[in-house]
Amino acid sequence: MATRVVLKTYVKSGFAELSNFSIxxxxxxxxxxxxxxxxxxxxxxxxxxxxxxxxxxxQSTYVGGYKTGEPITNYLxxxxxxxxxxxxxxxxxxxxxxxxxxxxxxxxxxxxxxLPDQEGINPRDYLGVLGVTSFTAFYGFQVRGCPKAGExxxxxxxAGGVGQIVVQLAKIHGLYVxxxxxxxxxxxxxKQIGAxxxxxxxxxxxxxxxxxxxxxxxxxxxxxxxxxxxxxAVLLNLKNGARIIGCGITSQKNVTSAxxxxxxxxxxxxxxxxxxxxGINVSGHFNSxxxxxxxxxxxxxxxxxxxxxxxxxxxxxxxxxxxxLDLYDGTNFGKSIVKV
Numbered sequence: 009m010a011t012r013v014v015l016k017t018y019v020k021s022g023f024a025e026l027s028n029f030s031i032x033x034x035x036x037x038x039x040x041x042x043x044x045x046x047x048x049x050x051x052x053x054x055x056x057x058x059x060x061x062x063x064x065x066x067q068s069t070y071v072g073g074y075k076t077g078e079p080i081t082n083y084l085x086x087x088x089x090x091x092x093x094x095x096x097x098x099x100x101x102x103x104x105x106x107x108x109x110x111x112x113x114x115x116x117x118x119x120x121x122x123l124p125d126q127e128g129i130n131p132r133d134y135l136g137v138l139g140v141t142s143f144t145a146f147y148g149f150q151v152r153g154c155p156k157a158g159e160x161x162x163x164x165x166x167a168g169g170v171g172q173i174v175v176q177l178a179k180i181h182g183l184y185v186x187x188x189x190x191x192x193x194x195x196x197x198x199k200q201i202g203a204x205x206x207x208x209x210x211x212x213x214x215x216x217x218x219x220x221x222x223x224x225x226x227x228x229x230x231x232x233x234x235x236x237x238x239x240x241a242v243l244l245n246l247k248n249g250a251r252i253i254g255c256g257i258t259s260q261k262n263v264t265s266a267x268x269x270x271x272x273x274x275x276x277x278x279x280x281x282x283x284x285x286x287g288i289n290v291s292g293h294f295n296s297x298x299x300x301x302x303x304x305x306x307x308x309x310x311x312x313x314x315x316x317x318x319x320x321x322x323x324x325x326x327x328x329x330x331x332x333l334d335l336y337d338g339t340n341f342g343k344s345i346v347k348v
Contacts, residue, residue, distance in 0.1 A: 009033040012110035019064040023336060028064065029080075029329040047117045049102060049265035054109055055083040055135040056331040056344035057169075058258050069293070071106075079108040080288045081215065082118040084139055085123065085131050093117035101125055103134055105294075109328055111348060128311050136305060136343050137310050137317035140290065141169030148253045149174050149231060150181075154216045157182030159228035160247075164238060166206065167264070167318070169343030170255060173306075174231045175203050175246045176315050183229075186222045188238070190338040195347040198342075201316055206233045214243035226250070234259045236270040243274035252278075252285040258336070269270035318342030 017032040027098035033046045039048055059071070060082055066073040074080060084107035088100040095117040095246045096102055102120040123134055136142070148170075149155060162177045165171040166187030178185045179202035187198035188208040198206040215238050219227070226247035232239055235257030242252070259270070278285060293299055309315040320340040321333045334340040 009326055010036040010111045010113065012108065013325060014079055015064065015076050018066050018076060019061070024061065024064055024333060026329055026333065029330075031299065031326050036112055041114060042090060042092040043086070043118055044129055045093050046091075046114050047088050047096050047102075047120060048091055048112065048114050048179055049104065049107075050087040050089050050112045051084045051086040051104075051107060051110070051121070052324075053085045053132040053137060054107075054328055054346040054348060056143070056328065056335060056346060057082060058256055058335055060332060062130045079110050080106055081106045083107065083135060084109075085134050089118075091117065096120055096122055101131055102133075111325060123196070126307070129307070132321070132345055132347070133310075133317075135345055136169070136319050137173075137315065138306060139169075142173045142306060142317070143288050143293075143299060143302050144255060144288065145170045145173035145177065145231075146306065147290050147293060147298060148255050149177050149229075151298060152286055152288055153229050153231070153251055155181045155183055155229065155252050158184070158186045158313070160186065160226070161222050161231065162186045162187045162188065162223065162227045162242060163203075163231045164209075164231075165190075165233035165256070165258065166198045166203065167341060168233065171233055172198070172201060172313070172318060172342070176201050178315060179203075180309070180314065184247075186219075186227070191341075194341060203243055209238065216244045219245045229253065231255060235316045236290065240260065240270075240272050240274050242271055243272070243277040246281040246283050248281050248283075250281055250283040252283065256288040261319040269320075320344045321347055323347045 012032045017028050043254050054110050059323050063074045088096050101123040161183045162173050163171050166175050167189045175187050185203045187203035188209050189195050189198050195206045195208050226245050230242045230252045232254050233256040234261035256312050320342040328346045329345050
């Protein structure tokens with residue numbers, strides 16, 4: 009039998025709960041069931057990401073919403089158990105961008121990306137340091153952020169999958185880095201990976217005051233993973249010509265009604281400071297020279313020990329729902345991954 013994680017009931021508002029999911033078992037597929045162009049794969053690692061909360065209500069964001077009674081899907085790395093396609097072969101390591109949270113299943117081989125078995129690279133690294141979160145950090149900071157040595161950058165969720173890469177790339181590029189995280193332990197980690205200053209947003213008091221203390225002259229770049237009130241506070245602390253990279257709104261992920269969403273109050277400062285706010289979405293950039301450059305640069309930096317990457321790993325597919333919940337209460341520390 010194959011084990012899978014299914015969305016049992018929609019989450020229309022508030023926090024998801026374990027009762028919204030079910031762990032069930034279905035007949036395991038066999039190689040005899042393969043049609044031409046298909047492959048049977050067995051996931052090794054599942055990526056757990058903030059954007060999945062938006063899909064739990066059934067609505068589409070920049071990807072389709074989940075459906076009740078069907079497996080949760082997201083990025084994953086798998087081994088090919090059998091193939092009826094010339095594109096992939098038994099034993100190949102592959103990436104599936106919309107992979108099922110199921111211990112084995114049949115998929116079109118054209119939906120898979122073959123991954124190299126590189127020395128010094130664990131298969132889970134393709135969801136971690138070489139995964140979507142790291143690519144998001146690289147693209148947002150290096151391509152859209154236009155960093156300049158000597159500038160000051162502020163990074164929220166600085167110990168998370170995206171933030172920890174932004175912090176390290178910013179130091180490599182010669183920026184003064186301020187990291188923000190949600191526990192003292194995470195703050196210490198952010199400092200260990202290179203941040204010049206870091207503070208705990210849960211204990212810092214007034215956000216605008218804390219930012220002003222960390223960056224008295226203001227910030228040149230803000231890499232925003234949280235949105236909401238913290239973004240409003242940053243708007244009060246911008247330098248002229250500042251850039252805001254809008255990557256995530258985790259502070260609003262459990263708010264589904266437009267009336268409940270936090271409304272920004274300080275947008276005037278985008279005008280007065282001649283600042284820019286740009287949103288980023290890497291889904292259209294995977295088969296591009298930008299992604300090739302990302303893989304090349306980050307692989308080398310990782311092997312050389314110049315980039316570190318912290319992973320929060322849970323063992324067993326049945327732990328996947330808990331891994332999702334841990335994203336939103338701050339329990340996880342690092343990039344969340346489930347070992348199947």
